[in-house]
Amino acid sequence: MNIFPAHRKTLLVSYALLTGFLSHAQQPTTTLNDVITHTPQGHTMQVPGLLSGQIPSLSYQKIILPGPQYLISDDPEYIRVPEGVALREPVQPGSVRLYLYNVNGVQQPEKMDRKIAAVIKNTGNQSMHIRMLKYSSQKPTTNYFFAGKQGLADFFSSQPETVAREVKPGASICLDPKQDKAVVKYDELVHGFYEFVIDQPGEISIVQTDLKTPATAAAARIKAPLDSKQYAGAGRGTYGVSNYRIIVDDTLDTQNGMTQLLIADGKKDPWVIGKEASTGELKSLAGNYGVIYNIEVSWKSTDGKALALITWNPHGDNSQWCGGMANTMIVSGGKFKEGIIQLPGNQLVTTKAPEAILVQIFTPAAGGGVQKAHFTYSPPGASCLPTPLVLVPVDLK
Incomplete structure (x- = not known):
């Protein structure tokens, strides 16, 4: 797996800690709005100026769900x-x-x-x-x-x-x-x-x-x-967590601008801990690869806008092993039907900003009422982490 600057390890980058708050609600320009709303699901798109480490990060609660014994062989x-x-x-x-x-x-x-x-x-x-x-x-x-x-x-x-x-x-x-x-x-x-x-x-x-x-x-x-090679792989052993449920704390409102959800960053979402039988040692699973995240986001639209879910690779310039990112998710319905979507679907990987991938556009409820978006995520093998999930208000009119 790709985890730290060493060969085949994941690079964890704070890039301004990814939690900076903007002085005003960040909204896409009319040009970028048109790019996002006209991109096919799962395809890459060019969104210059939209992606940065200054997008506000969402706080969330993390619940351990019942699941199988989880073993990984990568060290x-x-x-x-x-x-x-x-x-x-x-x-x-x-x-x-x-x-x-x-x-x-x-x-x-x-x-x-x-x-x-x-x-x-x-x-x-x-x-x-x-x-x-x-x-x-x-x-x-x-x-x-x-x-x-x-x-x-x-x-x-x-x-x-x-x-x-x-x-x-x-x-x-x-x-x-x-x-x-x-x-x-x-x-x-x-x-x-x-x-x-x-x-x-x-x-x-x-x-x-x-x-x-x-x-x-x-x-x-x-x-x-x-x-074990220690820092030459994500980990090995039997781990105590296989499934998480993620619930975003607050109801998003499209009028408040862009936000992002950071999963498997090693900070807000620490690495799960397991034990290796041959040595009896405790082991952290760097990257939480193989762990399944069931994510729930409540949102509303007081300004009539839809909510686009996009993802991107913020690590493209950080090491030779982080030049691409490729994933697959399950996403609930919106402009596009619910289901499994490869990211990207039109090419092998996404590289770096200003390139991003459109995952889904969730359409507003009648009257702008509260509704829930659901998606299933697992840290993608071979990709550097975290892979931000960015929520962007867009106008479908």
């Missing part, structure tokens, strides 16, 4: 040895979410093709039944932005399996059978985002091995996971 992100286990964590009966984000980083004695796969072992004394609830798996790729964006799109749109797989006591299977057959070349990312339910305790291993060895066999013969 080490690059697996530098020909064979090794990047993650090994116990799981309990119930629902589990796993985010797999690992790269074939083998250079010694030479670059070589590998496989990277998730293996689950039944550590209970009865047969385990495992059934996928959400499934997202991309082919190994060097296009990390594509994997992050498409991964969320596939996860949000996937449907539960109706048939469970059985795993005998002490036996193991590949969580994603396609991974056991996929060839992972040097510097290619294996990206998988899964949610499943099990009825016996188990153990999950993320293993890299040669193409001929079954991943289950490699996982069985490797006794301990690789050392």
